[in-house]
Amino acid sequence: MTAPGSNKESDKWNAIYQSRQQTGETTKLSPAYILQEFHHLLPAQGKALDLASGPGANALFLAQHNMESHAWDISSIAIEKLKEISSSLNLDIKTEVRDVVTSPPEENSFDVIVVSHFLDRQIMPEIIAALRENGLLFYQTFTRTRVQDSGPSSDKYRLGKNELLDLCKDLDTIVYREEGTIGDTESGFRNEALYIGQCRSVNVSKGQVI
Numbered sequence: 543m544t545a546p547g548s549n550k551e552s553d554k555w556n557a558i559y560q561s562r563q564q565t566g567e568t569t570k571l572s573p574a575y576i577l578q579e580f581h582h583l584l585p586a587q588g589k590a591l592d593l594a595s596g597p598g599a600n601a602l603f604l605a606q607h608n609m610e611s612h613a614w615d616i617s618s619i620a621i622e623k624l625k626e627i628s629s630s631l632n633l634d635i636k637t638e639v640r641d642v643v644t645s646p647p648e649e650n651s652f653d654v655i656v657v658s659h660f661l662d663r664q665i666m667p668e669i670i671a672a673l674r675e676n677g678l679l680f681y682q683t684f685t686r687t688r689v690q691d692s693g694p695s696s697d698k699y700r701l702g703k704n705e706l707l708d709l710c711k712d713l714d715t716i717v718y719r720e721e722g723t724i725g726d727t728e729s730g731f732r733n734e735a736l737y738i739g740q741c742r743s744v745n746v747s748k749g750q751v752i
């Protein structure tokens with residue numbers, strides 16, 4: 543029987559996080575490369591969302607960088623883990639067990655949105671509309687072109703070439719990196735693409751980035 547409030551996606555991710563806990567696999571606490579490398583672009587303060595946060599390494603990092611940090615994930619187990627970790631570190635993170643596809647962020651509500659290792663193309667317009675004026679989107683996830691077999695097996699969850707540029711075309715591009723299979727594939731940033739874009743101005747009434 544399915545527990546109240548559960549759905550296929552939350553069941554799938556709860557099972558993954560539960561099995562990681564049972565096998566003693568350590569919870570990944572390192573923030574995404576995009577934050578480690580480009581945190582100097584973060585505003586001095588503001589409201590930040592780690593969307594599809596998992597156990598929230600990005601949210602913890604954002605809280606440590608003076609942001610009002612929010613973390614949303616469909617997995618209650620991942621969110622419980624984040625609550626445990628944030629309280630042990632004495633960091634205030636506003637957590638929500640939330641399906642971001644059926645309940646994406648509201649328009650004009652965040653100064654920073656971070657998405658790592660999650661892709662649902664249908665909510666890209668909502669993610670972009672959720673940025674406040676001058677807000678920043680930090681996005682990093684897997685590409686179809688890869689040199690190692692890490693990440694999801696289905697192409698549905700992997701980016702095509704330059705796809706983040708296309709998905710985020712209404713933002714001003716600040717950083718884009720996608721190295722594919724060029725040159726020495728033992729080095730560099732491989733298997734993933736990263737994008738940072740800024741929302742220069744928002745027409746709130748129409749919900750359009752202009």
Ligand SMILES: C[S@@+](CC[C@H](N)C(=O)[O-])C[C@H]1O[C@@H](n2cnc3c(N)ncnc32)[C@H](O)[C@@H]1O
Pocket residue numbers: 551555570574593594595596597598614615616617620640641642643644657658659660
């Ligand atoms: C590969 S993990 C990435 C977690 C984290 N962002 C990271 O980079 O380590 C994908 C996450 O997306 C979450 N997720 C999948 N579908 C979701 C949805 N519809 N709404 C919210 N979270 C979702 C899963 O529970 C999982 O924690």
